[in-house]
Amino acid sequence: MPLLISGKTTCGLCSKIIGKDDEVFAVPPLIYNSLDPLFNYNDSVFHAKCAKENVDFKKLAQLIVLWEKRSAGKISFLSGKPITIPEDFFSFPYLGDDPQLAKISFQVCNKHELSKWPELPNIIRKLEDLQSSGVWNREVLAKFMTELRIFISYHAFA
Ligand SMILES: [Zn+2]
Numbered sequence: 249m250p251l252l253i254s255g256k257t258t259c260g261l262c263s264k265i266i267g268k269d270d271e272v273f274a275v276p277p278l279i280y281n282s283l284d285p286l287f288n289y290n291d292s293v294f295h296a297k298c299a300k301e302n303v304d305f306k307k308l309a310q311l312i313v314l315w316e317k318r319s320a321g322k323i324s325f326l327s328g329k330p331i332t333i334p335e336d337f338f339s340f341p342y343l344g345d346d347p348q349l350a351k352i353s354f355q356v357c358n359k360h361e362l363s364k365w366p367e368l369p370n371i372i373r374k375l376e377d378l379q380s381s382g383v384w385n386r387e388v389l390a391k392f393m394t395e396l397r398i399f400i401s402y403h404a405f406a
Pocket of ligand 1: 261263264294298
């Protein structure tokens, strides 16, 4: 979570200092796409009052709730089982509003489960569409897709 030093940290919207009695709205680093209009609010703190007055924060608040719900418990969305070994942990970034991709945004799973996931080739195709649409930072998305494609090749030889 972003660091808040009472009486020192400034609000990301109005640039004024956040006082110790001020209600705070904190945004964790949850958007990886630098072309997303919400990217600049990442990992920052705001006066709750300023956040309420900003139109982007309704969506941001919804995303934070979804992020907490899907990733906090470290329970795999593929198997429903807890992920106990940190090296096995795999998480999907927020991927935007496409219905199929929205379903997997912020989801976590055990990476060993990915090779057996029948939807994975479809997801990769969706991500390729996303990449050519120009709404995503190509470099960041390409890196993520390379990670995912590794599991497709496992699938082919399983
Ligand atoms: Zn403010």
